[in-house]
Amino acid sequence: MNLTQAPLFSFDPNWSNDVVYEIEFATEIIESRSGREQRRSLRRLPNESLTFTLLDYEQNPTRVQDYLFNAYDNFIPVINWTKGSEILSNTNSTLNLKETSKWFVTGRDVVVVSGVNKHKTTIASFSGTQLVLSVAPPFTLLSTAMVYPVVIAEPISEVNLDNITAFMS
Numbered sequence: 001m002n003l004t005q006a007p008l009f010s011f012d013p014n015w016s017n018d019v020v021y022e023i024e025f026a027t028e029i030i031e032s033r034s035g036r037e038q039r040r041s042l043r044r045l046p047n048e049s050l051t052f053t054l055l056d057y058e059q060n061p062t063r064v065q066d067y068l069f070n071a072y073d074n075f076i077p078v079i080n081w082t083k084g085s086e087i088l089s090n091t092n093s094t095l096n097l098k099e100t101s102k103w104f105v106t107g108r109d110v111v112v113v114s115g116v117n118k119h120k121t122t123i124a125s126f127s128g129t130q131l132v133l134s135v136a137p138p139f140t141l142l143s144t145a146m147v148y149p150v151v152i153a154e155p156i157s158e159v160n161l162d163n164i165t166a167f168m169s
Contacts, residue, residue: 086099114140
């Protein structure tokens with residue numbers, strides 16, 4: 001499977017419902033003779049999941065279906081709505097944030113959200129609460145502007161069918 005990255009999944013969550021971000025680590029628990037416990041990692045990176053209902057889906061489900069159809073066989077960049085940081089001020093591609101986050105590291109994709117406008121870009125550098133973007137947003141930032149990290153959704157690469165039958169057509 002030769003996967004590329006689809007355009008940003010830019011649909012807004014319905015904030016009247018929960019937006020849930022979970023991290024799942026797979027470990028093997030080994031117990032020594034003394035009764036002490038040791039955990040050994042079974043995968044290099046944890047599984048991340050982001051669950052939310054879409055605000056736009058009830059009014060216009062075809063927009064979401066069209067996006068998913070066009071993004072078939074691609075990695076899907078999704079805004080991690082649970083890890084945003086408020087933008088206090090900006091100068092071109094430099095953002096001064098209210099608080100720092102471990103999610104903001106050089107080379108990572110982020111999305112600047114200001115009102116209905118969204119701009120996906122990459123972090124060129126990060127120091128303290130100052131974030132420098134590789135490309136500045138092409139719109140004016142409102143006082144409520146936020147910056148969010150991007151998580152990459154990976155499509156299922158294989159499907160197993162366990163239903164065995166003697167009939168053929």
